[in-house]
Amino acid sequence: MRELASACYRLLQNRTVFHTISIRVLPGFGQLYPSKDGGSAMFLTSNRIHGYEIARATELGEQSCLHTLFARQPVEHLTPGQSLFFEGDSAKHVFDVIEGTLRIFRIISDGRRIITGFVHAGDIVGVSLKGNYLYSAEAITATKVRRLTRKAFDMAVADSEELRPQVFAHVCDEMAAAQDQMVLLSCKNAEERLCSFLLKYLRRTMSEGALQPIVDLPMTRLDMGDYLGLTIETVSRTITKLTSKGVLGPAGRHSLRIIKPATLAQLAGDGDEYEDSRRDFVVHGERRRH
Amino acid sequence: MRELASACYRLLQNRTVFHTISIRVLPGFGQLYPSKDGGSAMFLTSNRIHGYEIARATELGEQSCLHTLFARQPVEHLTPGQSLFFEGDSAKHVFDVIEGTLRIFRIISDGRRIITGFVHAGDIVGVSLKGNYLYSAEAITATKVRRLTRKAFDMAVADSEELRPQVFAHVCDEMAAAQDQMVLLSCKNAEERLCSFLLKYLRRTMSEGALQPIVDLPMTRLDMGDYLGLTIETVSRTITKLTSKGVLGPAGRHSLRIIKPATLAQLAGDGDEYEDSRRDFVVHGERRRH
DNA sequence: CGTAGAGTTGATGGTTTTCAATTTAGGTGG
DNA sequence: CCACCTAAATTGAAAACCATCAACTCTACG
Incomplete structure (x- = not known):
């Protein structure tokens, strides 16, 4: 019972x-x-x-x-x-x-x-x-x-x-x-997590032959949060932050335009580098946790 | 050749x-x-x-x-x-x-x-x-x-x-x-993580027919930290806390005596309950994150 | 047009990290 | 066998990051 x-x-x-x-x-x-x-x-x-x-x-x-x-x-x-x-x-x-x-x-x-x-x-x-x-x-x-x-x-x-x-x-x-995912959850901060997530979707999208770097995110913020080990507020705030940095741009409610894919890859903090990682030039001073 | x-x-x-x-x-x-x-x-x-x-x-x-x-x-x-x-x-x-x-x-x-x-x-x-x-x-x-x-x-x-x-x-x-592990890293706090970890080892130990509830932990604190997504300091502090609660007892440098296995299971916060979960009586007020 | 759900933004507080100092244990050589 | 040395572990204080609570905006849909 x-x-x-x-x-x-x-x-x-x-x-x-x-x-x-x-x-x-x-x-x-x-x-x-x-x-x-x-x-x-x-x-x-x-x-x-x-x-x-x-x-x-x-x-x-x-x-x-x-x-x-x-x-x-x-x-x-x-x-x-x-x-x-x-x-x-x-x-x-x-x-x-x-x-x-x-x-x-x-x-x-x-x-x-x-x-x-x-x-x-x-x-x-x-x-x-x-x-x-x-x-x-x-x-x-x-x-x-x-x-x-x-x-x-x-x-x-x-x-x-x-x-x-x-x-x-x-x-x-x-x-x-x-x-x-274990790596992501173990030791990445909110920004790195979100960037990893978006990058994965971007790669998927581009490999499917998309013409524009616009990723479709059918899930809600809550879903993203529960996936990334973050709260909806943090997800939202991080997206806002990345937007204000010029890495992302809005493209409808459930889509995001990736303006600077290379920066995104850098911020994701994975070992494997995106091919054109050095293409856009951005200062990002963060690095923490552990 | x-x-x-x-x-x-x-x-x-x-x-x-x-x-x-x-x-x-x-x-x-x-x-x-x-x-x-x-x-x-x-x-x-x-x-x-x-x-x-x-x-x-x-x-x-x-x-x-x-x-x-x-x-x-x-x-x-x-x-x-x-x-x-x-x-x-x-x-x-x-x-x-x-x-x-x-x-x-x-x-x-x-x-x-x-x-x-x-x-x-x-x-x-x-x-x-x-x-x-x-x-x-x-x-x-x-x-x-x-x-x-x-x-x-x-x-x-x-x-x-x-x-x-x-x-x-x-x-x-x-x-x-x-x-x-993803569940653990996603939404458990330090205490829950450590308890889950110790519980896993305890079960292993007991299923091997050990007479005493003493788990052998051959790895260093750094290893444990890198596994649980915590720092060595947090691992150390959490062990100290659990010891002062009477859940654990020291048993040599690389061993721990589990004094209250049932409490450990409760603190681990998994869905699956330890058989004798209600055996020892402890107040634990924590519950947080997400 | 109004409501409900989703998303955003702000302020605050808590857990854990970080930095720093100290203690303990383990191993080596005299 | 003990002193010494190094790595591991512990403890403390401060800061950072994120969660929480709360108010608000926006969009979708009937």
Whole structure:
């Protein structure tokens, strides 16, 4: 019953929409799951069959990248704020994000939330797990995903010499990201954290062939704060500071124009230098902590 | 050298049994490593052959846990402070730690060091990587390790239905540890961080069947600080505070006696409660940050 | 047009860092 | 075996950075 209470609390904390989601209690676990829209039962039962089919298809030598595994799965739509799965749920599915952005987070006992990552179109969620999800996943924007049962996914991967290294590489990337995040949280100040964050998004944006150095930040300030280990006020203040320094410029509510990418990279304080790091000339006297 | 390798490969295909290994040639370096087990005219060159050997051994139904892969490798000794490998090195080996403790860390541009983990006897290092090491590894105490080339390791794993899930589980554990660390660094104060740290060690110690709740901390305060995202002064002060609260007691320079494990668990502020959390009765008014 | 949520800005205080001095432990050589 | 020396650990005082509290503005949306 205590678990029930804390789960309710969590749902409240997560701002899960109450008026549209009915709650059902699953036997055995005592945990709350918001049930999805009516059709989901059909999806769930058909997944396994799809999985087998796909596994056989790849055996037969079809083009096999991880995403193709999901190609035949039905597309599911998530509205902003809707949950995909919860921390502690048994990890029954793997998801391919087709469109939109999700936040990946944990809630600790006293209600604080830690966002451990954001997931974007093209990413796959739920691979590096055994047993239960280590975190919850929630849509930030309108999101489209395809799901595959873990069983189907694992079988397809186990049977394919081609896929296995891809999964391994994926896990390694996740690990590397976690390491970077630990560095960021361990010993960077607010400005460095924000710059690292923006830089990551800038690189993503530019590598996608964007013409302008404008990063789209679909998440709220609270999300950014919970990701960077800062409060919304500090995030806001730091953005203001960077703007007044001329590093950033406003570009709409959920976008930022990066005016001086090189300065941003310097301020981020990573070891790896941005290619054109010496291009813009700025005095920045800070350096502290530890 | 290549000819030598292929000759050995042929030998292996002819089912020539390699029982004793006297000399190991590391790929790329042509460096010679004498083996511990004595007298032997036989040698192997390419580690690839090692892989086959081990893979065949497991196929033949031998006990196969990850450690057994390393069983025949020579034992290497590291003195305190000695490096095992460096961040950025191409990740050519996987290591099995037999004895001692290592620190796993990264150094960022301005010289700050972040310890992302400690590695103890029984752990395996260097699995969750593709290409290059993401971190450096350095012995804290006198340490014994066995190494296997990544190639040999990967091949053994790829060929074994039994080993693959073990590697996957290992990676998942690492991932879970990284997540926990991110939570710790994101939103715990000094006391909570230290308590979490000590609790982890206490659990390890007790699960190893220790009779007394005394945790051995081979690392220095600086190591602890760099791991917990604190300075040595803060670490020291927090230990003093916990001692004056009666939670800890001194037990030698590199050991601490945990007098009130339940209080320690409460102060750690994790969601998961220690079984006997309500056993000792202490007022602790703190709760802050975020 | 009005409300609610998100974002900004300001003032204040607390935790931890930083700087500095001191104590303790560990190792070496006489 | 003890004195000495160095590195590690502790303790104190001041400052810095960020969190907290609070008031306010802005935007989106019905």
